[in-house]
Amino acid sequence: MKAVVYNGPREVMVKEVPDAKIERPTDVLVKITSTNICGSDLHMYEGRTSFEKGRVFGHENLGQVVEVGNAVDKIKVGDWVAIPFNVSCGHCANCERQLTAFCLTMNPGMAGAAFGFADMGPYPGGQAEYLRVPYGDFNCLRLPEDAQEKQADYVMLSDIFPTGWHATELACVQPGESVVIYGAGPVGLMAALSATVKGARQVMVVDRHPDRLKLVESLGAIPIDDSKGSPVEQVMALTNGIGADRGCECVGYQSHDPQGHEHPNMTLNDLVKSVKFTGRIGVVGVFVPKDPNSPDPLGKKGEITFDYGLFWNKGQSMGTGQCNVKTYNRQLRDMIHAGRVKPSFIVSHKITLDKAPDAYKHFDARDSGWTKVILQPVAVA
Amino acid sequence: MKAVVYNGPREVMVKEVPDAKIERPTDVLVKITSTNICGSDLHMYEGRTSFEKGRVFGHENLGQVVEVGNAVDKIKVGDWVAIPFNVSCGHCANCERQLTAFCLTMNPGMAGAAFGFADMGPYPGGQAEYLRVPYGDFNCLRLPEDAQEKQADYVMLSDIFPTGWHATELACVQPGESVVIYGAGPVGLMAALSATVKGARQVMVVDRHPDRLKLVESLGAIPIDDSKGSPVEQVMALTNGIGADRGCECVGYQSHDPQGHEHPNMTLNDLVKSVKFTGRIGVVGVFVPKDPNSPDPLGKKGEITFDYGLFWNKGQSMGTGQCNVKTYNRQLRDMIHAGRVKPSFIVSHKITLDKAPDAYKHFDARDSGWTKVILQPVAVA
Amino acid sequence: MKAVVYNGPREVMVKEVPDAKIERPTDVLVKITSTNICGSDLHMYEGRTSFEKGRVFGHENLGQVVEVGNAVDKIKVGDWVAIPFNVSCGHCANCERQLTAFCLTMNPGMAGAAFGFADMGPYPGGQAEYLRVPYGDFNCLRLPEDAQEKQADYVMLSDIFPTGWHATELACVQPGESVVIYGAGPVGLMAALSATVKGARQVMVVDRHPDRLKLVESLGAIPIDDSKGSPVEQVMALTNGIGADRGCECVGYQSHDPQGHEHPNMTLNDLVKSVKFTGRIGVVGVFVPKDPNSPDPLGKKGEITFDYGLFWNKGQSMGTGQCNVKTYNRQLRDMIHAGRVKPSFIVSHKITLDKAPDAYKHFDARDSGWTKVILQPVAVA
C-alpha cells in the first residue's frame, strides 16, 4: 500500500510499504479516507526527534472498517470510525481511569503510545491507505450516518479537537470566565472553539499570522497580535489589569518570537504573567525531556528558565500533557452530529496522498493559507 | 506592650511597642497566649526579604478575646480563638470563594495579606501581648472548651497544620495512594500527618536532620535521608520504579543540598522525577518573585531552571501557593477536639516572649532538637 | 414608605409601612428601583404557607444605595446593587463554604433566611421603596456602569437566574449533554438559558402554556407540550429511547396535570423516567416539609409517593434545595455585562408599585402573556 514515509530532516516520500493487516484477534483494519498533517508531525519532520527513517507518519485518522479480528465484538465491517492518536489497551491501571494517553501496556517502559510518533511505540501511522488499530473495540469511535459527509469535522476527533478541549479542561475553564490562549495554530483554534462552547465570557488568542488571527475572529474571540506589542500588556489592558482567569499553552517547546528566535520558555512565562492570581494554566503544546538538536544548551536537556517565584506567588496551578482522546471524543462527536460545532472551519486543504511532500513543506513554513491539511489516501464513492 | 521586633538581618529584639487596640468597628482584640516561630519567619529574619526594621513578627497566633468592635456579632469577649495567618475581608471576589490567601481588599495592589509578613500589608504580628484582628467575625475561629488545655495543638490551626493539609489538597492525595513529601520541617511533618489522616497507603518524607526523621517515623511514615543517597532513587526503590502517586514540596526557595549549598530548583526537579506519570504535585514551600540577596543570578529574579520537558512528558500537574487557612481550619479543629490528631507532637519548646531572640537563633541554625517553638506572651491562669 | 403587604389568601395591598432604615453598623439601605414578583411569592399569596398578614413581599431586588452603616467598607452610597434573596451573615460554617442559602446565623433554629419569605426570618421584602440589607458588604453585589440601563437583566441576579443556573449545577450539566427541564416558568426558562450557555447539546423543556413554550423556542431549545401527550415518551423519542443525560425540576410541590389537579410527585417521577441510567437530577422547584392546606393527606406532611426503586435501579443521583445566590451572581453579572446573555427576555411587564395587586392576580392565574413582572417602586431619572 502507499504511505507517507519519513526520509530524514524535512523530507517525506510517498512510497509503497507492506500492507497493514490484522495481526491480533482484537485488531481492526481501517481504510483511511481522511488523515491530517499535525503540528506535532513537524517536530519529527524537522529532525528534532528520534523518529526513524522509513517510518510512516499520521496520527489523526478516520476511515471505514474493512476487516475485524475474531475477538472484536462491537466494531463491524463497514463502520465509519474516528481513531484516537493514542494507542491504548483499555485494561491497564491508567486506561481504566481514562488516562489513555498514558497507557502502561502499549509502549513498555514508558507511559503512552501513538500512531506514527517518535518515542511512542512501533505503531505505523495512518497517512497511508490502511491502518491497523490494536484493541479495535476500545480504540475506534463509531460515527453516525453523516460520517462520510462530515468527515472533515469528524477527523478532528482523532487529535486536535480533543486536544484543544483538553487544554481548556486542564485549565478548568468555567462558564463566564476569561481565557487567554497562546497559539492560534490548529490546536489553539480548537481550544478557542472549546472555550466558547463552554461559555467563556472572553476568549483571547495570541498569534501573529494574519490568516490565523482572522480565524480567531471568526469564532467571536479576540485576536491578539504579539508582533504589534507585548501580548501580556494587551491581555492586561483587556482584563482591567487583573489578568485572564485561565490560560492555555498551544505552542510548545519550539515557540519563537516574532523575529523567529526560539525561546522554549516564552509562552509559559507570558502565561504566568497574563493569568490572574489563583488562575490555572493548561499546557498541551508539546515539550520534550530531551532535545539534542536544540540551539539552546538548557533546551538540549529539556529544561527551561521558568518564572517560578511569580507562578508560586500568584498561587497558580498548571496541568500538562498529551490528551486522553477517549475522555472527550464521544461528547465532541455528538456536538458535531447535532450541528453545535463545526471544527472543519480551520481546514485549508483537502488533497490526495501523493501531494503530501509538498503540503509538509508549506505547512512547516507556516505559509499563509496553509492552516490545516487533510490528506485523502482512499477516495470514497 | 511587649513584642518581638525585627532589627535587621539575624537580629530580633523584645521591646515595648504601642498597644494593639480596636481601630474599626469590625475589629477584635486578642490577648496572645501562644504564638509560634515559623519557618517563613526565617526568610525575613535572615534579611532575605523587604521586611522593615521595627516591624513585629508573628503570624501563628492563638489567644483569648479581650475586646470587640461594635459591629462584631459572633465573637464575644472571653472566646478562645485561633487566628489564620491570612488577613482577609470576607467579601471580595476571592474571599467569597474561600481564597482568603488572595484577598483583594487587605493589601491593595496585591492579592493576599498576612500578620507580620514581608510584602503582605502593614499588619503587625502576634509575637506580642495583644493582636488586633481585622474583620474579627470572619477571621477568628472559635475554639471549644478544651482550648486552653490543648492550645499547643490548636495554635497549629493558624498556619502550619492547614498549610501541610493544603499541600496534600494541592496534590489531590486520595485514600490508598503513595505520597512523597520533600522537607520534614514543621510544614512537611503536618503534610505527612495530613496524608496519613486521609488514608494514604505509603507516606515517604525526605530530609536529613535525624530529629526530624525520627518524628517522621513516629507518624508511621517512611523517613528518607537524602544525605545517604539520591532521594529520587530511594523513592523509586520504594515504589517499584513507578514513582509516588503524589508529591508535596514543603521546603521552598532556600532548599539546599546536604553540603549546604542553595538550589532553589532542587526539590522541584526531584519531585518531577519522584512522582509517577500523570501524578500531581502540591507546592507550599515559599518561592518569591524577587530575591535580591540570592547567591544565584536567576534566583535574584525569582527564576529557576526547571525540568519542564520531563514534567510535561509525564503529564503531571502542579498546584501552588499560600494556604487559604479558613478553607480547612474548622474541620482540622474538629479533628483535634475529637482526639483524632495531635499536631503538637512536633513542639520542642514552649517559652516566654523574652526568650524569642535566642529561639530565633537556634531555629534558624536548625539546631538539633529545635523543631518547633511556641512563644507564650501572656500566661493564663 | 409604600410597600406591597400580604393581607390574607389571594389579597395584597400597597400601603404605608414604617421606613426601612440602618439598624446595625453593617447594614446598607437601598432605594429599590426594580423588584420582581416570583413564582414562590405565589405559594404565600395563595395562603399555602405560614406567611403572616402585614408582612412585606419581595425577594428579587435591585436598586441604588442611599445610606451605609459605619462598619460598611466596600459598598458606597450611590452604588447600584443586586441583592440576593438569601439574607446571610458571611461568617458561619455554611456561609464560609458558599452555602449562603443555609446560613446558620440569620434565622436561628433553621438554616437559611430570605427577604419577605415564609419561615425564613423576620426580614421585610423589597416590594417597597426602600430595603435594609444586613451585612451589606457581604450581601450586596455591585453592578457596573450599565446597571441602570440593564436593570431588567441585572435584577434577575437576585434569584431566578442563579436559581435556574443552580438547577443545572445540581444536575451537573456538562457541555455536549442532553438536558430535560420540567417547567417553563421563569426559573425553568433561566435553567434552559443556563444549560445553553454551558454548551448542552440538546435542551428540552416541558410545559403546556403556549407563551412559555414560545420563549423556550426563542432560546433554541426544544419545547415539549405535556398537554399533547406523555412528556416522558416525548423525551424518550428525542433521545433514542435512552433518556436525557440530566434533568431539572423547576416546578415544585404545586405541580399539576394539564387538567389542573395537583400531584406533588408528578414532575419528580417523570424525571426519574425521563433521565438515563446514571443520570443526575437537580431540583430547585420548592417542596415543603409541611403543607397543611394541601388537598392530599400525604402532601399535608410534605411526603410524596416516589418511584424510588426505579431511581435506585437506574443509579441516578439528585441534588436539591434553595440556591446559594452568591455562588453564581458574580459570574452571571459578568456575562450580562459582556452581552453574552440577556435574561430579561422573559419580562412581560414593568409596572409601578401600586399596580402590584392586579399583577399578582394575573400572574397567579398564569394568565397568558404574564410571564414575568418587574415592579418599579422608585423611578430613577
Added chain:
Amino acid sequence: MKAVVYNGPREVMVKEVPDAKIERPTDVLVKITSTNICGSDLHMYEGRTSFEKGRVFGHENLGQVVEVGNAVDKIKVGDWVAIPFNVSCGHCANCERQLTAFCLTMNPGMAGAAFGFADMGPYPGGQAEYLRVPYGDFNCLRLPEDAQEKQADYVMLSDIFPTGWHATELACVQPGESVVIYGAGPVGLMAALSATVKGARQVMVVDRHPDRLKLVESLGAIPIDDSKGSPVEQVMALTNGIGADRGCECVGYQSHDPQGHEHPNMTLNDLVKSVKFTGRIGVVGVFVPKDPNSPDPLGKKGEITFDYGLFWNKGQSMGTGQCNVKTYNRQLRDMIHAGRVKPSFIVSHKITLDKAPDAYKHFDARDSGWTKVILQPVAVA
C-alpha cells in the same frame, strides 16, 4: 462441576452442572477458591425476585486462572484474581467512564450485568468449582504474591468492600466529617471501615444485632442500637442536634423495624432526619423497581412514601445505585496488600461448598454469629 443452584424460595442445592469453559477468545476461566454468600443473594433466595430455578448463585468470587482465550493478553494461567460482581465489556459509553455497573453491552435492553443475579443477564455465578469470566483482561483484577494467604481479605474486593466504599463516595465523605450508616451487615461494616480509612471524625452505625454492633465497636466506630430507641434521636444527641454531615444506606428495600415488619422507606426517611442541612446521602442498599411479592401495595410497584419536603428543605443530595467495582478495587487491593485494612474481620465462617444450603439458612435468619460466610469450592494446596 459442582455448584450452588437455586431451587425455589428458601431452597438451594449443591449439584452437578455443566462445566464452565472458554466460549469467546476474550474469556478467562477461573478455578474458584473463595466465594461469599452476599446479603443480596438473600433477596433471590427468599423468592423476592425473578431469579430462575436452576441458576447458579455467586457474585463475590476469587480464584486462580486455569485457562485463557487466545485474545487475552494480560491475564495469565496461574494468576490469582479477584472478580468484580459486575460483568462489563470495557468499551461501551458507560464502561469507558468507569460506570461498569451500568455496562450497556452485557445485558442488552438494561444497563448493568452481574454473575448469578436476577435480571442482570444470563451469567452463572461463582458458587461453583469454575467460573467463566467474559472480557477477562478487563474484568479480572490480578492479586499480589500474598493472594492465597490473604484470600479472605481479597475476596471482599469482588463486591462488599468496594460497595461499602461506594456508599461513602456517593455520600462524599470527607476527612474530619461525621457519618451515620444505617445497617451493620457486611456492607454497612465495610462502609464504616471505609469512612474510617478516609479520616471521618465520627462514624455512627445503626443496627440491632449484638454481634454486628460488636464488630462496629471493633472499628472504633459508635454502635447505635435502634431497638433501644429512635436512631434519629441518638444521632442528634451525638451531633449537638445538628445531624451527621453524611449518611449511608446499607440496608435496602427489605428494611424492617425491631419488631420485624418491613418498611421500605424506613431507613431513607430516618437518614433525611439524621443528616444535617446540605448533607449528602449515599444509598447502596438494594431497591427494586418492582417487587410483586411485597406485603405492601406501594412496595409491589417499587414506590415508597418519601419525606421529600424535608429532604428538599434541608438542601440534601443523594447518590444511589450498584457499585462500579473496578473504580475502587485496585486502590483497595493495594491497601490490603500494604496491611492498612483487613476487611476479613467480618468473616464468621469458611466452609466447603456442600455446606452452602445450611449456611444460606442461617445467614437468611440472621442467626447470631453468622455475619459473613466464605464458601471454598476448590481447596488449594
